[in-house]
Amino acid sequence: MRVLRLHVNGDCAEVAAPEHWTLLEVLRYKLGLTGSKQGCDKGDCGACTVLIDGVPTLACLSLAATVEGKQITTIEGLVPAHRAAGGEGVDPVQNAFDKTGALQCGFCQPGMILSAKALLAKNPNPSLKEIQESLAGNLCRCTGYTQIYEAVVLAAKGDLA
Amino acid sequence: MAARDQHGSEAPWDQGFRVIGKENRKVDGMAKATGEAIYTDDIQLPGMLHAKMLRSPHAHARILSIDTSKAEALPGVIGVLVGAELPVRYGVIPWTPDETALAVDKVRFIGDEVAAVAALDEDTANAAIRLIEVEYEILESILDAEKALITPEPPIHEDRKRRDNISKHVELEFGDVEAQVSSADIVVEEDYSFHSTTHAAMEPHCAVAVANSDGRLTLWSSTQITHYVHRALARVLQLDPARIRVIQPCLGGGFGGKSDPFSLEFVVAQLAIKTGRPVKMLWTREEVFYAHRGRHPMKMHYRTTAKADGTITGVDAKLLIDGGAYSSFGLVTTYYSGQLLTGPYDFPNYRFDSTRVFTNRPPNGPKRGHGSVQPRFAFEVQLDEIAQRLNIDPIEIRRRNFLGAHTETVNGQRITSNGFLECLQEVEAASDWKARHGKLPHGRGIGVAGSMYISGTNYPVYPNKMPQAGVQLKIDRSGLVTVFTGGNDIGQGSNSMVAYLVAEELGIQPSHIKVIAADTDLCPVDLGAYSSRVTFMVGNAAIDAARKLRHKLVEAVAVAWDVAQKDVRFMDGTVVDLSAAARSMTHVEAFHLAEEMFDTLGSTGAYNTPTLGGDYRGGTIGSAPAYSFTAHVAEVEVDTETGRITVHKVWAAHDCGRALNPMIVRGQIEGSTYMGAAEVVLESHDLNRFGLHAGPSLLDYRIPTAVDTPELAARIIESIDPEGPFGAKEAGEGPLHSTIPAIANAVFDAVGIRLRHLPFTPAKVLAALRAKEEQA
Amino acid sequence: MLRLPKFEVKNPATVEEAVAMMMEIHGEARFLAGGTDLNPNMKHGLFTPERIVALGGIEEMFGVGFDESGNARIGAMVTLAQVEQHPDLRRAFPALCQAAKLVSSPQLRNMGTLGGNVMLDTRCQWYNQTYFWRNALGYCLKKDGSKCHVIEGGSKCVAAASNDTAPALMTLNAELEFATTSGRVRMPLADLWQADGIWNKKIPHTDLLVALHVPKPAAGSRGAYGKLRDRGSIDFPLFGIAVRLDFAADGSISDAALCAVALQARPWPLKKAAELLIGTHPGQASFNDAVEKVAMLAAKQCRPMPNIPGDHEYRHLMVPVYTRRTLHAAAAGEGPVHHI
Numbered sequence A: 001m002r003v004l005r006l007h008v009n010g011d012c013a014e015v016a017a018p019e020h021w022t023l024l025e026v027l028r029y030k031l032g033l034t035g036s037k038q039g040c041d042k043g044d045c046g047a048c049t050v051l052i053d054g055v056p057t058l059a060c061l062s063l064a065a066t067v068e069g070k071q072i073t074t075i076e077g078l079v080p081a082h083r084a085a086g087g088e089g090v091d092p093v094q095n096a097f098d099k100t101g102a103l104q105c106g107f108c109q110p111g112m113i114l115s116a117k118a119l120l121a122k123n124p125n126p127s128l129k130e131i132q133e134s135l136a137g138n139l140c141r142c143t144g145y146t147q148i149y150e151a152v153v154l155a156a157k158g159d160l161a
Numbered sequence B: 001m002a003a004r005d006q007h008g009s010e011a012p013w014d015q016g017f018r019v020i021g022k023e024n025r026k027v028d029g030m031a032k033a034t035g036e037a038i039y040t041d042d043i044q045l046p047g048m049l050h051a052k053m054l055r056s057p058h059a060h061a062r063i064l065s066i067d068t069s070k071a072e073a074l075p076g077v078i079g080v081l082v083g084a085e086l087p088v089r090y091g092v093i094p095w096t097p098d099e100t101a102l103a104v105d106k107v108r109f110i111g112d113e114v115a116a117v118a119a120l121d122e123d124t125a126n127a128a129i130r131l132i133e134v135e136y137e138i139l140e141s142i143l144d145a146e147k148a149l150i151t152p153e154p155p156i157h158e159d160r161k162r163r164d165n166i167s168k169h170v171e172l173e174f175g176d177v178e179a180q181v182s183s184a185d186i187v188v189e190e191d192y193s194f195h196s197t198t199h200a201a202m203e204p205h206c207a208v209a210v211a212n213s214d215g216r217l218t219l220w221s222s223t224q225i226t227h228y229v230h231r232a233l234a235r236v237l238q239l240d241p242a243r244i245r246v247i248q249p250c251l252g253g254g255f256g257g258k259s260d261p262f263s264l265e266f267v268v269a270q271l272a273i274k275t276g277r278p279v280k281m282l283w284t285r286e287e288v289f290y291a292h293r294g295r296h297p298m299k300m301h302y303r304t305t306a307k308a309d310g311t312i313t314g315v316d317a318k319l320l321i322d323g324g325a326y327s328s329f330g331l332v333t334t335y336y337s338g339q340l341l342t343g344p345y346d347f348p349n350y351r352f353d354s355t356r357v358f359t360n361r362p363p364n365g366p367k368r369g370h371g372s373v374q375p376r377f378a379f380e381v382q383l384d385e386i387a388q389r390l391n392i393d394p395i396e397i398r399r400r401n402f403l404g405a406h407t408e409t410v411n412g413q414r415i416t417s418n419g420f421l422e423c424l425q426e427v428e429a430a431s432d433w434k435a436r437h438g439k440l441p442h443g444r445g446i447g448v449a450g451s452m453y454i455s456g457t458n459y460p461v462y463p464n465k466m467p468q469a470g471v472q473l474k475i476d477r478s479g480l481v482t483v484f485t486g487g488n489d490i491g492q493g494s495n496s497m498v499a500y501l502v503a504e505e506l507g508i509q510p511s512h513i514k515v516i517a518a519d520t521d522l523c524p525v526d527l528g529a530y531s532s533r534v535t536f537m538v539g540n541a542a543i544d545a546a547r548k549l550r551h552k553l554v555e556a557v558a559v560a561w562d563v564a565q566k567d568v569r570f571m572d573g574t575v576v577d578l579s580a581a582a583r584s585m586t587h588v589e590a591f592h593l594a595e596e597m598f599d600t601l602g603s604t605g606a607y608n609t610p611t612l613g614g615d616y617r618g619g620t621i622g623s624a625p626a627y628s629f630t631a632h633v634a635e636v637e638v639d640t641e642t643g644r645i646t647v648h649k650v651w652a653a654h655d656c657g658r659a660l661n662p663m664i665v666r667g668q669i670e671g672s673t674y675m676g677a678a679e680v681v682l683e684s685h686d687l688n689r690f691g692l693h694a695g696p697s698l699l700d701y702r703i704p705t706a707v708d709t710p711e712l713a714a715r716i717i718e719s720i721d722p723e724g725p726f727g728a729k730e731a732g733e734g735p736l737h738s739t740i741p742a743i744a745n746a747v748f749d750a751v752g753i754r755l756r757h758l759p760f761t762p763a764k765v766l767a768a769l770r771a772k773e774e775q776a
Numbered sequence C: 001m002l003r004l005p006k007f008e009v010k011n012p013a014t015v016e017e018a019v020a021m022m023m024e025i026h027g028e029a030r031f032l033a034g035g036t037d038l039n040p041n042m043k044h045g046l047f048t049p050e051r052i053v054a055l056g057g058i059e060e061m062f063g064v065g066f067d068e069s070g071n072a073r074i075g076a077m078v079t080l081a082q083v084e085q086h087p088d089l090r091r092a093f094p095a096l097c098q099a100a101k102l103v104s105s106p107q108l109r110n111m112g113t114l115g116g117n118v119m120l121d122t123r124c125q126w127y128n129q130t131y132f133w134r135n136a137l138g139y140c141l142k143k144d145g146s147k148c149h150v151i152e153g154g155s156k157c158v159a160a161a162s163n164d165t166a167p168a169l170m171t172l173n174a175e176l177e178f179a180t181t182s183g184r185v186r187m188p189l190a191d192l193w194q195a196d197g198i199w200n201k202k203i204p205h206t207d208l209l210v211a212l213h214v215p216k217p218a219a220g221s222r223g224a225y226g227k228l229r230d231r232g233s234i235d236f237p238l239f240g241i242a243v244r245l246d247f248a249a250d251g252s253i254s255d256a257a258l259c260a261v262a263l264q265a266r267p268w269p270l271k272k273a274a275e276l277l278i279g280t281h282p283g284q285a286s287f288n289d290a291v292e293k294v295a296m297l298a299a300k301q302c303r304p305m306p307n308i309p310g311d312h313e314y315r316h317l318m319v320p321v322y323t324r325r326t327l328h329a330a331a332a333g334e335g336p337v338h339h340i
């Protein structure tokens, strides 16, 4: 057991966790941040995607004891960050996913939205091919991805009523 | 009880729809986008124990003894459970109860549940599982359906009346198929096969139970059928169902894979009772592959007779269905495999002979398009072959055989609305069919197929005359309307659908509706999310409830204003007086008036199917109050050097009656089409030579990523069903079916090979290409 | 959840510290880079170390640099995404960057390192499975058991080297810099491998790969990587082949190298085949003829086994196809060769 200092969604959380716990386990079961999902627990599905220093990373394959000092963003961090930056409502990417109907069961979507966020941060105007390639580590079983692409395009356009 | 009053398919007011047909946001979209939505594994309770399952390493064995003493002695282990403690059998179909919560005397496939442990943490539970000693007597295992058919011994289920491995046999004939053979201009007879595929919903199965000290049990479970879980729990745990509450939290996808009651639900409940503490069990992805209940593999033989103009005169089918280790929905599957093929084409004569067998494989069950995707594949490929041999355009032959609307199928199913011709028309135009079919360069091709599917089923799995769906409404002085429904939103958007219907009917904004669903303590019974029944049945029940409430609201306002009721109009949350344009009030004020007049106000609504189905044994299975229709055109490219089929684009036109929300319908069409395409070229739920699952992971079971998914062009056809809620029918399963044969037929167009055995692996394609070359 | 075994985690700041932490305990310890191979393997019970030495804090192991003569040094902790996107690496070593781009998925490339990819454990359908599954099977030679299920009766594990970048690095004559208890050691990557699927490297797992050194390419050198797999993302190779072509001033091929992967325990260089290309001119019949011969020879020399999932006979049929396509892509300065 070690006391970890994790920087999650802008907060510094001190959390005692056994050293063999993954970041996903610590987020979900120690910090109660259950927005990050688990679909395979071994790198095959992308449901657990979080941003570490802005980079999409699989929390199920990251040891919590190796990410101290890094900035971890989970799906729960987007609304507060958006509000802190003076925004209203939810993050525009989240809003776009809701607007286009991309959220069916929603289980893949926290990871999907974070992958999309990272893409748009790097490339504000991605082509369809770039969107597909960036999301190719996030499996979705419901949508056939089409409305997800629409959401990313909509978020890029910023044209959200 | 006959059908509840029919609501008509038009807007409740004469000025068109305000909510229906619009791309409204979903009621739970934001919660899902922000991570606020609570799924079963997100539930954590104080003092909660973690349970793990011991599973059988043998495909078929008798359990001689189980010794749990070492596990019980491990510090941190709080409860251990074995099959003998929960010996009552269950099965989702009450006629075939052949499952137990944990194996009692036998295990029937690798992964079958044997014992469970609840411990303070997962690591301890895992360690304890390994300390349980089980002595097995290994029995001969049957891994192949053909072998099961001819191998009565050892029976996988020993205590049935029949001593063999046949799970269900159905043989039905309508008309006289044999008589058509001699008079036919063409007879096409071929074998087809459909392999095993699974749902692979992204959320693994999970259940949490709490047994309160007052004897009440609460179970949260990732189920898509709360009501059947409720019944099964009461039966197996031998508890008063009134003291059991089953709740389905947000569900991370189902596709039929969460329709059976599952072992973990009984196990956490019993362990919670036993230990007096909350208990959770979360299955690993591997365990989900063992739970399976996926698409039944089928070996199919079809013989179709037709006239020179393409008119079908008879269809004769013989199917062998691999059921896997348990019955599950198998009785229904066996019927569906024959009963659901009799549209969208007119079959004057039809016979099917379907046999479901038990094998020592993970149990098969309902996967999106339950029982009918496999026959549809075979038949649509056969029809394409007839068209080709008769030199008729494949779309044209489908038109010529069109069954029609407001008619009856050869097996006695009542057809109401039918937009199949419009579906064909749509994909024909969108794909530029006439200019491209048969005319693309070698290696590229397009193919067509059509299908139909049930919108709900007449057959409730346990016979009863109560409503199939019920909805309750409660109004609040704030202006909020709460809808209580037993319907299961599994991601398909049924909670949103209910909100739209109630909002439309009451003339208020969807934002003033809150939906409470799938909680057996709070919600009236609905039979759950299967057989594409929710929109049709819950939707009708919701309209029924809302209409009753509206009458009261209108009456209260009419009295207050002293006008005729027909002059009171609710619209977007405002009530206007049509006789004196200036007068209006908010719907909140109207609620207050109504509460003053009628006391605390609510309403209930229900739906039951009209009497349907042919007058013969099994005639009600597969008879639906309405049917959806679909046509697909797929465009493929075949790399003749690698054998790889790339599905570039699929046009899917689906007749959903009325699109209550076109955005959601599109999502269902796209998701279905994606899933069907994957079954053709990627997915395979294989066992290896030891009877072990070949790759129980999302790495080895290859579901498509974004870069593997074809471009999907969904088109909505609205035939406006007379009995559907505002004319709606299903959209969640139908649009999978014809994807598969459309791709098969496109491969023929591309390279001239007829592939009849799924999946179409590159190796099979190469072999077929080579065989064709050799023939030439 | 799929649980990791209980272990302690050490976070060294220097290479020397890391080696010392690795050696100082009696039980098993493992280096952890991106963790994308080790963590799933530990979750499957394939490794149960008592200690994890996490390499993320060792500055020396990060970064890409070139010396004055143009030789590259790539830190072992450089991620596959960084390799793929590095403009200088892309210019100098196209096959390497193409291979990195085709590894697994975007997130895994953000995490997985080049060092970890070289040091990747071999893979087999009878091995990369959970404890329950392997127990039901009765285990196998590579872990906990005594039989091989690929070559029945075989006494040697033939699990497949499945690292996409290894063959590319082989064609580029990369060298590895290890830190060991007796100091730094440099060895050609070609010398790393041994034909044993249980441990396919000639060095012990306690040696720390610090950096990779890739010599400056010949002027005008070209390369490409071809990968057979079922999906366009996530999947390990069912067959992979890397190509390097160097050119003389007259446009003829002056040197060539080919190396295949996902066959058996080690990456498989195709030296004889490569020689057939020398002296030929892309764009001329001589090259096309040579390519056909190379493809046939590759099919003879590369015999996929039923070790990794997928139909091995089909994989064999694809050897000449992917070899040919990858050679043409390399000659044209294109690639990667992939079905998407």
Ligand SMILES: Cc1cc2nc3c(=O)[nH]c(=O)nc-3n(C[C@H](O)[C@H](O)[C@H](O)COP(=O)(O)OP(=O)(O)OC[C@H]3O[C@@H](n4cnc5c(N)ncnc54)[C@H](O)[C@@H]3O)c2cc1C
Pocket (backbone or CB within 6 Å): A042, A043, A044, B699, C030, C031, C032, C033, C034, C035, C036, C037, C038, C039, C040, C055, C076, C077, C080, C102, C103, C104, C105, C108, C111, C112, C113, C114, C115, C116, C117, C118, C119, C120, C121, C162, C163, C164, C165, C205, C207, C208, C209, C210, C234, C235, C236, C237
């Ligand atoms: C779903 C999935 C798909 C994948 N697909 C592919 C694929 O297509 N192609 C492919 O090549 N790989 C694939 N991988 C494997 C893996 O992601 C990559 O090979 C990656 O490069 C491994 O690097 P890592 O840093 O994560 O290694 P780790 O997991 O950290 O380490 C791997 C091994 O190397 C050792 N090691 C790591 N670094 C060092 C070092 N510096 N010195 C000494 N030993 C060291 C570790 O002890 C461990 O034994 C896949 C993995 C997953 C989970």
Ligand code: SF4
Pocket (backbone or CB within 6 Å): C123, C124, C125, C126, C127, C140, C141, C142, C143, C147, C148, C149, C150, C151, C156, C157, C158, C159, C197, C198, C307
């Ligand atoms: S080749 Fe596969 S089955 Fe054989 S010993 Fe190696 S890992 Fe085990």
Ligand code: FES
Pocket (backbone or CB within 6 Å): A037, A038, A039, A040, A041, A042, A043, A044, A045, A046, A047, A048, A049, A058, A059, A060, A061
């Ligand atoms: S849960 Fe992490 S990749 Fe699937």
Ligand code: FES
Pocket (backbone or CB within 6 Å): A102, A103, A104, A105, A106, A107, A108, A109, A139, A140, A141, A142, A143, B202, B252, B253, B491
């Ligand atoms: S929305 Fe259900 S898995 Fe993507």
